[in-house]
Amino acid sequence: MKTILTLALFFSLTIAFAQAEKEVSSQVEKLRLALIDPTVANLSELSSIHLSYGHSSGKLENQAQFIEALVSGASDFATVEFQDQTIQLEKNLAIVRHNLAADVLDGGIANSIKIGVILVWHKEKGDWKLIARQAYKLPQ
Known part of the structure; x- marks a missing residue:
């Protein structure tokens, strides 16, 4: 009986983890889509x-500054691709790299970039919200 309860707990935790990972993803x-087509509402x-x-330049923004930079076109993404993504979950936090x-x-000048990014998502009132992001230059 104890083995059955242990297995049931294991499977329920596995399902919960998979669901949380799917939500964060x-x-x-x-x-990614909002970076290409930003609105105040989606951001x-x-x-x-x-x-x-x-x-990656060291510039820091709060939520209002982040939204304004994208909506105003100061940061204008034509395409965005996230590569080699990993998600690490710990209770109500998710770390995405x-x-x-x-x-x-x-x-108005086209440029291609490739940088590393770490995102920290926090579950707030049932929704995953981006609470921290840090970009960094990748080794050449």
Whole structure:
């Protein structure tokens, strides 16, 4: 009987973990699409009001600055691809790592970038929200 209860607990935890990983992965994909087609609504829905958004240049933004930069076109992504993504879950936190490959327009000038990114998602009132992001330069 104890073995059956242990197995039942193991399977229920495995299912819960898989569900949480699927939810986080879905949010990350929504973020990728929002970088290409940003609106105040979609970026607000994905991010926490406590957001700390770090760029590979060292520039830091809060939620309002992050949203404004994308919606205004100051950060203008033509394409975005997330490569080699991993998701690590711990209770109501998720750490996502990937490489971001993108075509961007900087002042109307096309540029291709590839940077490393770590995202921290926090489950707030049943929804996964981006609470922290840090980009970094990859070794050449």
